Amino acid sequence: MKIKKHLIFWHDFRSMIKNLAIIYLIGIAGHVIPATRTIFIFITPVSLLLINILVLLHIFPFFEKRLFLFCGITFLFTFVIEIIGVHTHAIFGAYTYGKTLGPTLLGVPPLIGLNWLIILIGAAAFVELLFKKKFLIPVIVPLMAVAVDIIMEPVAGKLDYWQWENTMVPLQNYLAWAGIAFIVSLLYTCIRIKITSAVPAIHLGYQAVFFLALLLFV
Numbered sequence: 001m002k003i004k005k006h007l008i009f010w011h012d013f014r015s016m017i018k019n020l021a022i023i024y025l026i027g028i029a030g031h032v033i034p035a036t037r038t039i040f041i042f043i044t045p046v047s048l049l050l051i052n053i054l055v056l057l058h059i060f061p062f063f064e065k066r067l068f069l070f071c072g073i074t075f076l077f078t079f080v081i082e083i084i085g086v087h088t089h090a091i092f093g094a095y096t097y098g099k100t101l102g103p104t105l106l107g108v109p110p111l112i113g114l115n116w117l118i119i120l121i122g123a124a125a126f127v128e129l130l131f132k133k134k135f136l137i138p139v140i141v142p143l144m145a146v147a148v149d150i151i152m153e154p155v156a157g158k159l160d161y162w163q164w165e166n167t168m169v170p171l172q173n174y175l176a177w178a179g180i181a182f183i184v185s186l187l188y189t190c191i192r193i194k195i196t197s198a199v200p201a202i203h204l205g206y207q208a209v210f211f212l213a214l215l216l217f218v
Contacts, residue, residue: 013197013198013199016054016058016199017199017202019054020051020054020055020199020202020203020206021206023047023051024206024207024209024210027040027047027210028210028213028214031159031214031218032213032214032217032218037218041100041159041160044100044101044102044159045100045101045102045103045109045111048101048111048114048115049111049114051203052111052114052115052117052118055118055121055122055199055200055203056071056118058197058199058200059121059195059197059199059200064193066191066192066193067193067195069191070187070188070191070193071117071121073187074113074116074117074120074121074184074187075113075114075116075117076113077180077183077184078112078113078116078117078180078184079108079110079112079113079116081180082108082112082113082116083105083106083107083108085176086106086107086108087106087107089165091172091176092170092172092173092176092177093164093165093169093170093172093173094164094165094166095162095163095164095165095173096162096163096165097109097112097161097162098160098161098162098163099160100159100160100161101161101162116180116184118200118203118204119145119148119204119207120141120145120181120184120185120188121195121200122200122201122203122204122207123140123141123144123145123148123181123185123201123204124137124141124185124188124193124195125195125197125198125200125201126144126200126201126204127140127141127144128194128195129195129196129198129201134189135189137185137188137189138182138185138186138189141181141182141184141185141188142177142178142179142181142182142185143178144181144204145177145178145180145181146174146177146178146181147208148204148207148208148211149173149174149177150174151208151211151212151215152211153169153173154215155211155214155215155218158214158218159214159218
C-alpha cells in the first residue's frame with residue numbers, strides 16, 4: 001500500500017531526477033538570459049516552494065512519523081534562528097532579506113526555513129547513502145552546508161535574496177551555518193531517520209550547480 005501511495009505522486013526515482021534537472025536547467029537559462037532574468041527573479045518564491053515541495057513529497061509518502069517530526073523541528077528551529085539573527089545580528093552578522101524570496105514574517109521569508117530543511121536533508125541523505133555510517137553525518141553535513149552557502153552568497157547578493165550590511169560576508173556567518181547544521185544533523189542521527197532515496201542528495205547537487213552557473217554567468 002505504501003509503495004502504491006508513493007507511485008501515485010509520480011515520484012519514481014528516474015522521473016524525479018529528470019524533472020528536477022529540467023526545472024533547474026530552465027532556471028539557469030532564465031537567469032542567464034538578460035531578457036528573462038527579471039521574470040525568473042520575480043517567480044523565485046513560487047519556483048523555490050514548488051521544488052522543495054516536490055522533494056519532500058518524494059520522501060513523505062512513506063509516512064514515517066520520525067521524518068515528519070524532524071522536518072517540523074528543523075523548519076521551526078532554523079526559522080526562529082533566522083529571526084533572531086536578522087534582529088540581533090548576533091548569529092550570522094548584520095544582514096537583511098530582500099524582496100526576491102517573497103513575503104516575510106518578522107523580517108524573514110518562511111521559505112528560508114524550508115530551504116534550510118531541504119539543504120540539510122540532502123546533505124544527510126548524501127552522507128548516509130555514500131558512507132553508510134550515521135556517525136559521520138554530524139561531521140560531514142556541516143562541511144557540506146558551509147560549502148553550499150559559500151557558493152550561494154555571491155549570487156544571493158546579486159539577486160537580492162539578502163544583503164550584508166558591509167557587503168562582505170563575515171566569517172561569523174559560515175561558523176553559524178556549521179553550528180546550525182551540526183545541531184540539526186545530531187537531531188537527524190538521534191531520531192534515527194533513514195532516507196533510502198537518493199533524490200534529496202541529488203537535488204542538493206542540482207542546487208549547487210544552479211548557483212555555480214549563476215555565479216559564473218550572471
